[in-house]
Amino acid sequence: MSPRAALAPRSAPEIRLRGAVEVVQQKRAASSAPERAEELRSLIDGQVFLPDEEGYEPETAGWNLSVEHRPSVVVVPFTPEDIALAVRFAAGESLPVAVQATGHGPALPADGSVFISTRKMKGLGIDVPAESARIDPGVKWESVIQQAGPHGLAPLVGSTPDVSAVGYLTGGGLPVLGRRYGFSSDLVQSLEVVTADGELRHASDREHPDLFWAVRGGKGNFGIVTSISTKLLRLPRFYGGGLVFPGQKAGEVLRAWLEWTESQSDEMSSSVALARFPDAPDVPAPLRGFVVHLRIAFTGSAEEGERRVRPLRALGPSMEMVAKMPYTRIAEVHNDPLEPVPVRDRGTLLRPLDETSVDRLVDMAGHEAQVPPGLIELRHLGGALARPPTSPSAVGNRSAAFSMVTGMVTMPGEVERIDAIQRDLFEGMAQWDTGAKLPNFLGADTDPESVKRAYEDADYARLREIKAVYDPHNLFHVNHNIPPA
Numbered sequence: 001m002s003p004r005a006a007l008a009p010r011s012a013p014e015i016r017l018r019g020a021v022e023v024v025q026q027k028r029a030a031s032s033a034p035e036r037a038e039e040l041r042s043l044i045d046g047q048v049f050l051p052d053e054e055g056y057e058p059e060t061a062g063w064n065l066s067v068e069h070r071p072s073v074v075v076v077p078f079t080p081e082d083i084a085l086a087v088r089f090a091a092g093e094s095l096p097v098a099v100q101a102t103g104h105g106p107a108l109p110a111d112g113s114v115f116i117s118t119r120k121m122k123g124l125g126i127d128v129p130a131e132s133a134r135i136d137p138g139v140k141w142e143s144v145i146q147q148a149g150p151h152g153l154a155p156l157v158g159s160t161p162d163v164s165a166v167g168y169l170t171g172g173g174l175p176v177l178g179r180r181y182g183f184s185s186d187l188v189q190s191l192e193v194v195t196a197d198g199e200l201r202h203a204s205d206r207e208h209p210d211l212f213w214a215v216r217g218g219k220g221n222f223g224i225v226t227s228i229s230t231k232l233l234r235l236p237r238f239y240g241g242g243l244v245f246p247g248q249k250a251g252e253v254l255r256a257w258l259e260w261t262e263s264q265s266d267e268m269s270s271s272v273a274l275a276r277f278p279d280a281p282d283v284p285a286p287l288r289g290f291v292v293h294l295r296i297a298f299t300g301s302a303e304e305g306e307r308r309v310r311p312l313r314a315l316g317p318s319m320e321m322v323a324k325m326p327y328t329r330i331a332e333v334h335n336d337p338l339e340p341v342p343v344r345d346r347g348t349l350l351r352p353l354d355e356t357s358v359d360r361l362v363d364m365a366g367h368e369a370q371v372p373p374g375l376i377e378l379r380h381l382g383g384a385l386a387r388p389p390t391s392p393s394a395v396g397n398r399s400a401a402f403s404m405v406t407g408m409v410t411m412p413g414e415v416e417r418i419d420a421i422q423r424d425l426f427e428g429m430a431q432w433d434t435g436a437k438l439p440n441f442l443g444a445d446t447d448p449e450s451v452k453r454a455y456e457d458a459d460y461a462r463l464r465e466i467k468a469v470y471d472p473h474n475l476f477h478v479n480h481n482i483p484p485a
Helices: 012-028 034-042 056-060 080-092 139-152 166-170 209-221 247-261 302-313 327-331 355-365 415-427 448-453 458-468
Strands: 047-049 074-076 095-098 114-117 123-129 132-135 188-194 200-203 224-230 237-246 268-277 289-298 319-326 343-350 372-378 402-409
Touching: 012 372, 034 074, 034 080, 034 302, 056 074, 056 114, 056 343, 080 095, 080 114, 080 188, 080 224, 095 458, 123 448, 132 139, 139 166, 139 327, 166 209, 166 224, 200 209, 209 458, 237 247, 237 302, 237 327, 247 268, 247 289, 247 302, 247 355, 302 319, 319 327, 343 415, 355 415, 355 458, 372 448, 402 415
Parallel strands: 074 114, 095 114
Antiparallel strands: 047 074, 123 132, 132 224, 188 200, 188 224, 237 289, 237 319, 268 289, 268 372, 343 402, 372 402
């Protein structure tokens, strides 16, 4: 049965859900926590794991290995009704709810929580005539790309298609082709979400419009999204890829790229990463050590793309991977790693940059700097990213010229050192910092002030008011938390 059908009055899943909750409530006072978890196990179609049980560790593990979770209970739902039961169970036990699909963006350890791992909810439907997709929370963008591609359709994805589409969209999503099409969440048409009262709600511009506005950008603060419907693009191919330069050319490449961006139309999206890779046999020789990776994605003709990239090629890359390619190869623009890695990341938004900013960045993160493995990325914004969307959402701070994101490999015991290096980096660029952030790039910044900076003032106040309606007791706080008003 579909989640939408489950919303119908007196539907079978609803009767089952309410009856199951009554059983849990009646037995709660006389039973222990493990026994109550056993009751939950007997009521859902999915799986329940307690600490030390087989299956507990694999479900709590995510792509980003820098955060370890020790929840009280792990729930692996198969259906939206499973999620609703798990949320009601958590509320009844006064336990916070934590949610994870692929684990690319963990904010805080989910210790002592009811940890809901949505990775096995992999329902995906492509509506070719409507040019849209319906996506469950365990689906990665790569699956959407591969199923939509044969029809000449494409989802608006970010630097890596390896992430959960739903998690990415609730944070707004800064896509590879953002200057042409805007934020990925701008294409969301509707969603279904289990809120803190355990109810499954359909939200769109017409139904629960306040919730629809808040979830797109408000991340996991308002409930657990069980499916999203999003528009697809008619985009079978593009022109793009990457140019790799020796690290010694960092200043030269950054200056040339900044000047080059000033003449580019919205069809051209680009970014530059100062990247440090290990000197290992499985890393191509031109990528070992410190390199500059310039990434481009152009939606015009290959001939025009070739002409526009010519000034960048003239800088003398040591490795080049730029060509006309099907959209199904969009991951090759950034070539983000697929294997799990412990990484500490955070980001901010910048004003227009100049010669002084390049000098400052090269001094702090260039060839001679002592910076851990990882990258520091500048991404060109503007274009459609700066324009108001057709369907307003909580994604604001749209007027910045560039985003700056840093992700650094973090070994055990190094968190404080990495945090200090990243803080020094952002403080060094404070002259160009807008003071604002994007929700999807908060990363390790979980403090209230940083979260507030991810939203415009009026939007943040509205988010707190909506939070007070749908999650007044802040059940969903193991995240970049927005407290209820």
